[in-house]
Amino acid sequence: MADSPSSRRSFFHRVAGGIYGTALASLLSRDLFADEPAHGRPTFDLAPRRPHFSARAKAVIHLFMNGGPSQMDLFDPKPMLDKLHGTQHFEKIAGEIENVKDAGAILRSPFKFAQHGQSGMWVSDALPCLARQVDRISLIRSMHTTNLTHEPAIYLIQSGKMGPGRPTLGSWVVYGLGSENQNLPAYVVLDDPLGLPINGVENWQSGFLPPLYQGTRFRSTGSPVLNLRPDVERPEAVVQMERDLLSRLDAIHKRRRPAQHDLDARIAAYELAARMQLAATDALDLSQETQSTLEMYGVGKQPTDSYGKRCLIARRLVERGVRFVQLYINGQIWDNHTALAGELRSACQRTDQPVAALLADLAQRGLLEETLVIWGGEFGRLPIAQLPADKNESRAGRDHNKNAFCSWLAGGGVKGGYVHGATDELGMAAAENKVSVPDWHATILHLLGLDFEELAIEQHGLKERLTGVNPARVVREVLA
């Protein structure tokens, strides 16, 4: 994906305008890797690579809904919960409950479900905007995972193992495909300015892959990337003089050390740093968007402003050839242990419009065909109530559930308006066409043209893969 003409024009406009001086413009006209000598050694870089097989999706926007959105209140209607509401169920699932002391009776959903779109997909009234986009998504109702605690479950869905230290999904993708834009990081993380998600920066670690493949945080306020702008502002002329001196010093150093290839890479890194200062600033400049686009995403009004901005930035990054964009939301808004009815609705109100706008906007720009959008969390929730300390049932929530949760895919290569798999009659556990986390990983890689068994790196004599030694299968049913 090349830069869209409009963004490319404004990009050069800004360079010529010279926020960092015209000398930098010459750096931009050179291809970073074109004149790098080939020295026949295995190197790691972000040059675009061909996938294992052709695929429609070229980029990913991962809307990570950390906390564990409730499947039976959003996407998986369970009339049996209404029927059995108030019935004790504890003994049957005692080993599957985190907060045993708070376990209450079966809890019906406080939300109303209806069928939507041509596909007639069931969605609850908590997600009115997404309900109008259901014909674009493939909903998986039969996801399941292996741990009912946030940390291990998040590690698993991000990296294939229930602990830190392995490359995350985004790292594998950029390791496999490189990036279309060398002036921006290949894997961008848009975290919530209010705080990091659980597991913090480990969510986008590259594990045993080189740090080149780890996610780079972009901030929507202030300096977009850490250290991208000087902490202490100095006159532009001085900065430029210092850069010139540095180039001269490095040139002298390199001239006396022919064939030390690390030095070429170092100079390239300094040049990239300079270009990134411009490209990142441009990508995050939402003033280039029309008022109607901003409104569509809910930018400028509460409670959608923050997430709306990130969704819009995600589109702008994908437009510019960034391979993997991951969005986070602060405050565990989906972790509805109490007051499900109010808190889940409020979580939806913060995200529903931006997410639906992202799908519609990508579609209207022709980007959805080449972009894979992923929505989901690390696990689901229980069919029984979790009661607050005062046992007030009107403030009941739901505890974690590793045995069933929902996730959806949309865009490049994904069937629209399709529902895959089913849970048991209470929504307690995936029952039909179960999709494990490794299956889900394999499917995402497949949609990008990557074979999950082939995308590997040699480590301690083993071919390490995202799915590890776990059996995995591509959920072919969701492929368009």
Add this chain to the structure above:
Amino acid sequence: MTTSPPTPTPAYRRSPAHRLCPVGLFGCFCALAALWSFALAQPPAAPVKDASTPAPQYDSNILPIFKAKCFRCHSGEGRKAELELSTHAGVLKGGESGPAVVAGKVDESLLYERVRGGEMPPDGKDPPAKEEIDLIRRWIEAGAPAGEDKSSSASAALNQHDVLPILFRRCTVCHGAGAREAGLDLRSKGGMLAGGKSGPAIVPGKPDESLVIKRIRAGEMPPLRRIVEVSIKPIEPSETEIIARWIAQGAPEVDVKPDVATADGDPLVTDEDRNFWSFRPPRQVNVPTAPTPEAVRNPIDAFILQKLAEKGLTLSPEADRAALIRRVCLDLVGLPPSPEEVLSFVADPDPAAYEKLVDRLLASPRYGEAWGRHWLDLAGYADSEGKREQDIRRTFAYRYRDYVIRSFNADKPYDRFLLEQIAGDELADVENAAEITPELADNLVATGFLRMAPDPTWYNLTNFVPDRLEVLADEIDVLGSSVMGLTMKCARCHSHKFDPIPQRDYYRLLAVFKGAFDEHDWLKPNWHPGLSSGQTAQRDMTLVATAERREWESQTASLQKQIDELRGAIEKQAQDVAQKIFEQRLAALPEAIREDVRAALDAPPDKRSAVQAYLAEKFEKTLRVPREQLPALDESFKKLSEEMQGRVSALEAHKKPEPKIRALWDRGQPSPTYIYRRGDYLSPGRLVGPGLPSVLTDGKTPCVVEPPWPGAKKTGRRLAFARWLVAPDHPLTARVMVNRLWHHHFGRGLVRTLDNFGKAGSPPSHGELLDWLAVEFVRQGFSIKAMHRLMVTSATYRQASAVLPEHERLDPDNVFLSRMPMRRLSAEQLYDTMLLVAEKLREAPFGPPDALAVRADGLAAAAPSPAGWRRSIYLEQQRKVVATHLEAFDFPQMNPNCIERRSSTVAPQALLLMNNSMVNELAEGFARRVQGEAGDDPVRKVERVYLLAYGRPPDGEERQTGVAALAQFAAEWLRQLPADTADRAVESSRRALATYCHAILNSAEFLYID
């Protein structure tokens, strides 16, 4: 939602053979072959299923095939992969990889997949006929009937080892080694018979009368509302049934000896396996005669020159002295030489000047900080537990860091260093020592080596048996990868794919550690103070050196005494004030009753007469003012008491927390160790005892385990293991360590894969040199400093790093050391060097780590400190927050440890060095120093900058460039500075120098070592 059914995926990795032969296709083909006798004669064409065909039976139809084709490896004591095919139960139970056969499910039956795919029997040895394979398939489809074999039937004989693992995972947390609720201990049949306060837990022969069964069946045990607190899962009905059946059979016990090496030899590991180069002790190697003897400074060079000559190369010329001193200083102490050291070394006419320099460096306390850091990488050192959102601090982990630094500085022999770290708690009886010397305390602190893995088990929901096994797996990984050079961790779930390490050997090793690491009797990590809710600190111990403890006690006591005195003084004052008020108020009463009232109140309450009681009730409240009301009634007392209270608080703040250590602690009563098939604790297999990796022994001699001292409450298992590991002829210990030292000095190991000397590792580039070094290491008493001296004084190390055309052609990757590699400073070298040149390095070793401060934008750095900062090894190492400047330059995340740092070159490094405020501040400090040392002459400034930053004087071009830049910067700053700036010319010159220094800190020469 209609789609074709998915292709089933086998529960193991597909081999190429499987790709050639898709399951579905072959399955259809097989399905057509209904009658194997019929198929013998002609291609299959019969109906898919024929109801009249009798189903094959295990005993009559299948057993003979197994016997002929499989028993050689899969029956009896020497069975491979823990797979026993001689009984029906054995087939269903399966081996390391899980059940071999799943009744009725061909697709899930591993045995069938392996046999049909041609993987088994291996190497195409005498494969079963197609008809036999087909028979196996039909047998599985028919539900894998046992025939007359009763091994898997409900009446099959059980013994205690079918039951004990269930009790360990469901019950003993409350009825076992630690808690013994209701007086019940379910860890043995004896304990069950003895029972608890409600009577015996079992009545042999009568499951329905056995309390254990009654309680479980009634749903009372394990108590569902409490199990999460103690991190266990509910008992499964099938598990209850096994216990009941065992009791019904009379609760029989059989004498099963744990599997350990025996004189019969090891059927799983052959002598051929033991013959692999790294599994044999290092050879005594004669130093070769070098093709150019004059180039040899020590034996290392002879080996290197020999190989170079084979390639048509020789050593590069010696590096110039300035390059050499910078290289060896950064290498040995992690910091560059001072200008004075450079100048005196360059001018030193002594031919042994370099050797003297090396000795000085090795004697420097900075050495331990640089090389201790390499070891901390291996141990996976961290100041927090990790794995959970609350990244619990390890308050006393720093003691291990300090122990490592001190050990390196003292050149503690490597064998002793390992003994202490692996089995320090079993080296001496610290608990009962009359005095804990610093050495004794160090023995315990050293075991922190095996307490470094990320550990979430302080929290009940991440403290289940699998979570603990994960911690254990990480510790074994740390041990295997750092010290043993073996990927032991691979054998956790199945026998090693490349090396002769059966799964059994992994579990024997777990048994070695079980006295301290018992997944059924687990000590939790420290729970951090403010959070305690019935949780206690289990791991931190108070066994510090007696002197340290006494000092703490006396300091605390002295503070307490002052506090008590102050409090006493306040109270004395309070009494006086109270008495004063009493007298005042008494005086206000009618005189007639005053003395009666006084007498009434003076009398003890139970001795008062009726009248006195009346008076007391009426006047006591008014006359005797409660203590807490006194300040309100007396202004001067209020002031005094507030002032004194302030002093008390100040004294309290001076009290130090009780000194503690983190240690690995054998508690002497390990639970039995079973092999966990597929690593799954729910599938226990054979009982094993403590043992050593068979391939590194003769396979016949068991590991001799004795209590470390008479009456010890310790197993002595780790001590036995550690002693074996540090034996002089151990095949790996010395080799792995000298290879690691080589790697740090020369940029790559002689064995490239530092953690893997096995078959999947790289073969040594210089095998003879490796062995010579290993033998030399042992001969020199495992002295690490002796090895440094040997390596860095070699001609090989002293070579220049210039890449010549013949190098690119004949030794592009520098495998043969045709030159020294040019290297980038490590994260720590860079940070510490910047502090040093800016005169911001505060050299204050040891003690609690320095806190990190995290800025709103995520940048993490040492908290601002006007006095400067300590070396990076003393920065707090939380798992969730890594100092940005270290992380950018490849400081690793410890998961669980780091075997080899990467050296990446990426844009964020440039951004950090260009834009970060701390780098700016250090550039300013650097400039201040240069100004102070060089004065106003720009030439001298440039010269000083070069000496400080690069360890050499500038040449003409560089001097000129520098002077011109200073002038240009000064002119520009002069232009930019507001007109009203005080001393504008001086300020612009100051800023010019800072800008110049900033560029130098960013320059390649500063970041790279020739």
